[in-house]
Amino acid sequence: xxxxxxxxxxxxxxxxxxxxxxxxxxxxxxxxxxxxxxxxxxxxxxxxxxxxxxxxxxxxxxxxxxxxxxxxxxxxxxxxxxxxxxxxxxxxxxxxxxxxxxxxxxxxxxxxxxxxxxxxxxxxxxxxxxxxxxxxxxxxxxxxxxxxxxxxxxxxxxxxxxxxxxxxxxxxxxxxxxxxxxxxxxxxxxxxxxxxxxxxxxxxxxxxxxxxxxxxxxxxxxxxxxxxxxxxxxxxxxxxxxxxxxxxxxxxxxxxxxxxxxxxxxxxxxxxxxxxxxxxxxxxxxxxxxxxxxxxxxxxxxxxxxxxxxxxxxxxxxxxxxxxxxxxxxxxxxxxxxxxxxxxxxxxxxxxxxxxxxxxxxxxxxxxxxxxxxxxxxxxxxxxxxxxxxxxxxxxxxxxxxxxxxxxxxxxxxxxxxxxxxxxxxxxxxxxxxxxxxxxxxxxxxxxxxxxxxxxxxxxxxxxxxxxxxxxxxxxxxxxxxxxxxxxxxxxxxxxxxxxxxxxxxxxxxxxxxxxxxxxxxxxxxxxxxxxxxxxxxxxxxxxxxxxxxxxxxxxxxxxxxxxx
Numbered sequence: 001x002x003x004x005x006x007x008x009x010x011x012x013x014x015x016x017x018x019x020x021x022x023x024x025x026x027x028x029x030x031x032x033x034x035x036x037x038x039x040x041x042x043x044x045x046x047x048x049x050x051x052x053x054x055x056x057x058x059x060x061x062x063x064x065x066x067x068x069x070x071x072x073x074x075x076x077x078x079x080x081x082x083x084x085x086x087x088x089x090x091x092x093x094x095x096x097x098x099x100x101x102x103x104x105x106x107x108x109x110x111x112x113x114x115x116x117x118x119x120x121x122x123x124x125x126x127x128x129x130x131x132x133x134x135x136x137x138x139x140x141x142x143x144x145x146x147x148x149x150x151x152x153x154x155x156x157x158x159x160x161x162x163x164x165x166x167x168x169x170x171x172x173x174x175x176x177x178x179x180x181x182x183x184x185x186x187x188x189x190x191x192x193x194x195x196x197x198x199x200x201x202x203x204x205x206x207x208x209x210x211x212x213x214x215x216x217x218x219x220x221x222x223x224x225x226x227x228x229x230x231x232x233x234x235x236x237x238x239x240x241x242x243x244x245x246x247x248x249x250x251x252x253x254x255x256x257x258x259x260x261x262x263x264x265x266x267x268x269x270x271x272x273x274x275x276x277x278x279x280x281x282x283x284x285x286x287x288x289x290x291x292x293x294x295x296x297x298x299x300x301x302x303x304x305x306x307x308x309x310x311x312x313x314x315x316x317x318x319x320x321x322x323x324x325x326x327x328x329x330x331x332x333x334x335x336x337x338x339x340x341x342x343x344x345x346x347x348x349x350x351x352x353x354x355x356x357x358x359x360x361x362x363x364x365x366x367x368x369x370x371x372x373x374x375x376x377x378x379x380x381x382x383x384x385x386x387x388x389x390x391x392x393x394x395x396x397x398x399x400x401x402x403x404x405x406x407x408x409x410x411x412x413x414x415x416x417x418x419x420x421x422x423x424x425x426x427x428x429x430x431x432x433x434x435x436x437x438x439x440x441x442x443x444x445x446x447x448x449x450x451x452x453x454x455x456x457x458x459x460x461x462x463x464x465x466x467x468x469x470x471x472x473x474x475x476x477x478x479x480x481x482x483x484x485x486x487x488x489x490x491x492x493x494x495x496x497x498x499x500x501x502x503x504x505x506x507x508x509x510x511x512x513x514x515x516x517x518x519x520x521x522x523x524x525x526x527x528x529x530x531x532x533x534x535x536x537x538x539x540x541x542x543x544x545x546x547x548x549x550x551x552x553x554x555x556x557x558x559x560x561x562x563x564x565x
Contacts, residue, residue, distance in 0.1 A: 005134040005165040006031035009098065012141040013042050015173045018069050020045055020433050022056040026073025027113065028100025031165040033071075045433060045462065048454040050077050052426035054084020054097065055452065059427030060434045061093050062413045063388055065218055067148050068093070068430065073100040074162075075113030078120065083420060085155050086124035090417030091239060092216055094153035096144045103163040104132055117159040126154030134167040142177045151184030152304035153216055184303065188320035193328050196299040196316045197338065199272055203297075204344035205351075206232045207270035209255065211284075212239030212416070213277015213302060213322045220244065220409040222326035223276065229333050231345065233352055235263040237278055239416040242406035247385075252352060256284040257553045258398040261360035264551070264559040266352050275300045277322045280311040281417070282555075288312050290558025301325050360551050360564060361402055369544045370519050372396060372471040375526075376403040379441065379469060382526045387439040388413065388431050392424035392448030395477035398549045400443040422451025425468065429455055432464045439467070439530065446472040446499055446540075456509040459536050467529050468538045470502060473545045481548045485563070506538035517542040 003011065009032050013021065022045045025033045036044050047053045050072045057068030068088075072081045078099050088095045102111040118130050127147050129140050137160065144156040200206060208230070214223050220243045227234045227250055234244045235255040244251055253260030255267050267273070267285070273296050278284070285291045288311055300314040301322060308317045318325055363373045376399050379387075385405050391397040391414040406412045413431055415423040428442040449470055459466055471477075479494040503513030512535050516525045522541065529537035551562040 001170065002168040003171045004031065004035075004168050005137050005160065006035045008134070008137045008169070008171050009141065009160070009165065010035040010039060010042065011171055012138055012173060013069065016067070016141075016145050018042055020060060021069045021071050022047055022053040022060070022430065023071030024050050024053055024073070024077065026077050026100060028074035028077075028102060028162045029071060029098075029165070031162065032098070032100075044071075045429070046458065047426065047429070048457050049452065050080035051084050051422065052429070052452050052455045052458065054081050054088065054095070055420075055423050055426035056430035056433070057095055058084060058088045058093050059390060059413055059430030061095060061430075062427070063410050063431040064434045066434070067145055068095045069098070070095065071098045073113070074102055074117070075115050078115055078117045082120060082124065085121055085157065087415050087418045087420045087423060088155040089124045089126065091212065091415065092153050093155065094148040095155035096141070096148050097155055097157045099157055099159045101130070101159045101161040104161045105163070107161065117157065121157050125157050128157035128159065130159045131164055132161070134164050134169045137164070138171060138173050139177070142174050143179065146177050146179075147182060151182075152307075185305070185319045186321045186324055188301065188318040188325035188328055190328065192316055192318045193325065193332060196274070196318065197329065197332055199297055199299060199316065200230065200274060201338045201340050203272035204341055205269060205271045205348045206230070206274065206345070207266050207272070208232050208234040208274045208276065209237075209267060209278055210234065210240045210243050210276045211237040211278025214240055214243035215409045217277060217303065217322035218409070219277070219323035219326050222323055222330060225330050226326055226333070229330065232274075233266055233349070235259070235267060237284055238401055238414070240278065241401060241412045242409040245407040246405035247407055252356065254401055255559070257286070258402065258549050258551065261358045261551055261562060261564065262352055262355040264553070264562060265355050268559040269294070271296050273298045275314070276326070277302060279307045285312070286553050286558050287556050290561075293558075358564075362565065363547070367519065367544065370517065370522060370541055372399050372473070372541070372543045372547055373403050374519060375469060375471060375522055375541050375543070376400050376443065378523050378526055379443070380404045382523070382530055383439055383441070387411070387441050388435060390414065390424045390428040390431060390440065390442045392442075392444040392451075393419045393421045394445050394448055395481065395547075395549050396443050396445045396448070396471040399471070421448040424448060425466075426452050426455045426458075428466045429458055429464060432466055433462070441467040441469060443469050443471070445477055446470055446474065446496055446502070447476045453505070456506065456511060456536070460510045463534070464536060465532070465534050466536050468536070470538070470540050471543050472499075472502070472540050473543045473547070474499065475545060478549070484548070485552075485554070502538060502540040506536075511536040511538055513538045513540070515540045515542070
């Protein structure tokens with residue numbers, strides 16, 4: 001039986017168990033859309049902009065252990081999607097992005113809505129394909145899902161010319177795929193693990209530093225077991241929040257540019273550092289030359305060998321899937337007795353508690369103006385820490401990371417590496433689609449929300465009961481903060497002078513809008529909003545314009561050079 005290329009694309013999605021595809025139609029993908037229309041196994045979610053499609057597929061993937069799928073047309077459909085592709089690439093999110101292309105005979109002829117998709121996306125994908133023959137579609141899509149979801153995850157683009165979707169061939173979907181040039185290492189080297197355990201046992205000031213690899217590798221259970229067994233302090237990066245329970249006493253908070261005083265100083269002053277699924281990026285350790293004063297021994301576990309010793313030289317590299325590696329660590333720890341320097345560890349914890357006593361996240365709780373930190377704290381209390389929280393990028397993102405205590409993985413969904421404003425709302429769309437029974441809230445700012453606000457229409461169409469919390473300070477808050485600190489209070493183009501009435505705007509999309517401008521009304525408004533189980537509620541919190549995110553490590557400085565309140 002022969003099928004068209006478009007039919008094959010849809011059958012491949014069936015074979016991969018895909019339930020949702022986020023996309024926007026256009027001429028080059030109409031044959032595929034026609035086939036989607038004829039079936040009911042794969043549900044298509046119509047977004048209002050291709051960037052929204054990618055962010056929604058991204059949020060879908062981050063909140064599950066599945067590959068997100070997006071479908072966009074050629075030319076501007078692809079270029080609109082590039083921001084979302086780059087966002088997923090930077091944060092190692094598994095996506096398969098199917099893009100339309102002009103017919104094969106028109107490629108390179110400046111045809112209508114043509115662009116070089118492979119060339120444009122090459123720097124921001126894990127891999128990409130241009131499918132020139134209908135016979136190659138099935139194998140290519142199988143490879144795309146395999147590459148996207150194994151090793152260090154990432155987005156894979158499959159570019160399919162329109163005439164290839166119309167051509168016919170016999171359909172056969174491969175059960176497995178083998179690629180000579182791509183064989184990610186799964187198991188860590190047992191000898192290196194044994195060496196690492198010996199170093200940890202001899203440590204006097206140990207520190208466990210974990211990142212998004214723990215979340216992506218579904219290794220939070222194994223990490224928690226390891227941290228508890230060792231009794232060491234643990235910190236998460238922005239991308240790693242939820243990998244270790246935030247309410248546990250061994251958790252010293254997030255580290256980095258806006259990390260806690262105790263996490264940053266413990267990181268800076270440890271003598272043995274155990275890095276797990278993290279990449280020592282600039283927002284975490286600042287300038288590397290400052291990071292090695294004093295010197296320390298570093299153990300680094302990562303599935304991506306290119307991430308090891310990329311920014312800092314490590315002493316014990318362990319390449320492998322984080323979950324498998326930590327299982328082996330726990331097995332070796334259970335099998336033998338680890339003799340640690342108990343007095344030194346006790347003294348180290350005493351020092352950490354002294355740093356923790358600085359209460360670096362304190363803020364004015366008596367203010368007559370709503371403090372953004374207060375809103376996030378109340379959000380945490382009312383949802384009992386059990387919501388899926390998406391965010392945009394800026395001050396609100398940092399306050400959400402600091403004040404919402406994530407005890408479970410895949411509950412914190414934000415654009416970390418690329419820092420993409422506009423991510424929060426469409427990511428919430430994807431997360432809500434993937435988790436229809438879960439509470440999903442988007443913490444955003446009045447600047448970020450306007451980047452992809454048209455996705456409120458998508459929310460209405462699919463009846464998504466997302467709760468949107470805008471921490472509205474009438475500024476591009478993080479830009480204003482940097483201008484205050486480093487540019488002589490010259491607020492060049494960071495003040496939002498003509499904001500919409502967000503309540504009326506939400507209502508115009510068919511949702512519920514609220515405006516909250518008094519601290520006493522914050523909790524009642526949140527309770528009312530979350531009681532409306534079937535409605536999207538847009539809450540516009542009018543917050544203190546002058547509030548800054550503290551602590552802060554200025555760019556180029558070391559972790560111990562924090563600006564405190």
